[in-house]
Amino acid sequence: xxxxxxxxxxxxxxxxxxxxxxxxxxxxxxxxxxxxxxxxxxxxxxxxxxxxxxxxxxxxxxxxxxxxxxxxxxxxxxxxxxxxxxxxxxxxxxxxxxxxxxxxxxxxxxxxxxxxxxxxxxxxxxxxxxxxxxxxxxxxxxxxxxxxxxxxxxxxxxxxxxxxxxxxxxxxxx
Amino acid sequence: xxxxxxxxxxxxxxxxxxxxxxxxxxxxxxxxxxxxxxxxxxxxxxxxxxxxxxxxxxxxxxxxxxxxxxxxxxxxxxxxxxxxxxxxxxxxxxxxxxxxxxxxxxxxxxxxxx
Numbered sequence: 691x692x693x694x695x696x697x698x699x700x701x702x703x704x705x706x707x708x709x710x711x712x713x714x715x716x717x718x719x720x721x722x723x724x725x726x727x728x729x730x731x732x733x734x735x736x737x738x739x740x741x742x743x744x745x746x747x748x749x750x751x752x753x754x755x756x757x758x759x760x761x762x763x764x765x766x767x768x769x770x771x772x773x774x775x776x777x778x779x780x781x782x783x784x785x786x787x788x789x790x791x792x793x794x795x796x797x798x799x800x801x802x803x804x805x806x807x808x809x810x811x812x813x814x815x816x817x818x819x820x821x822x823x824x825x826x827x828x829x830x831x832x833x834x835x836x837x838x839x840x841x842x843x844x845x846x847x848x849x850x851x852x853x854x855x856x857x858x859x860x861x862x863x864x
Numbered sequence: 865x866x867x868x869x870x871x872x873x874x875x876x877x878x879x880x881x882x883x884x885x886x887x888x889x890x891x892x893x894x895x896x897x898x899x900x901x902x903x904x905x906x907x908x909x910x911x912x913x914x915x916x917x918x919x920x921x922x923x924x925x926x927x928x929x930x931x932x933x934x935x936x937x938x939x940x941x942x943x944x945x946x947x948x949x950x951x952x953x954x955x956x957x958x959x960x961x962x963x964x965x966x967x968x969x970x971x972x973x974x975x976x977x978x
Contacts, residue, residue, distance in 0.1 A: 704887045708896050724884035745895045798881050805882035824879035852871065861871055
């Protein structure tokens with residue numbers, strides 16, 4: 691039997707149902723971990739630690755979730771905050787660490803590595819904006835809410851990111 | 865505009881191809897085992913609010929509340945112009961009345977909290 695996100699959230703909030711929360715985690719773990727792997731320049735161990743923090747924080751504050759936006763939107767907002775908190779606490783080391791691709795046969799490894807290298811030319815906010823927009827498909831206004839930034843700032847981040855990526859890919863202006 | 869659209873499409877295509885599909889591999893289990901214990905303060909809070917609410921209502925009626933409330937308000941309005949303190953009974957009634965307001969507000973807050 692499939693449960694909607696809202697019914698699972700209700701079970702967790704009212705009954706403190708760990709089984710229901712497990713279903714939510716299982717549903718979103720790949721997306722959250724994937725986003726954090728890209729934000730941390732391929733550092734899987736760090737991304738998994740941060741992802742753990744994301745889901746634990748989401749559990750603690752689940753009562754504050756208002757169903758005015760999708761649950762994934764709320765979750766990505768927490769993921770961004772966890773990532774930024776980590777960047778503030780530690781000097782962010784931009785190195786490409788090995789990612790174990792052997793178990794994930796469906797992944798286009800060459801493209802993943804290529805994107806990972808391309809993202810290193812961007813700062814944290816540009817990286818996050820671009821990933822949320824081009825990979826996750828969120829609109830500029832959704833991203834502004836997630837990152838708690840003015841809409842204009844998000845648009846500027848994406849514009850700057852595009853210019854940097856254009857230079858990185860030597861994409862000629864025709 | 866076209867050159868911008870082309871690059872936009874290029875980036876979208878690139879990022880979509882680079883989406884990572886990650887197997888769970890015990891991740892969910894680890895999250896669940898590390899979940900904090902949430903102390904449910906709402907029951908204790910409800911008991912306190914309810915208890916004070918009952919005490920306030922009892923005090924209100926024992927002190928002949930409505931009559932005293934009206935006369936306290938009138939007395940208060942009269943006294944404010946002469947800056948004289950209201951009587952002790954009036955004070956108890958006003959405090960009891962305010963506690964009832966807090967009690968009702970607390971109930972409303974509980975209903976709308978989730």
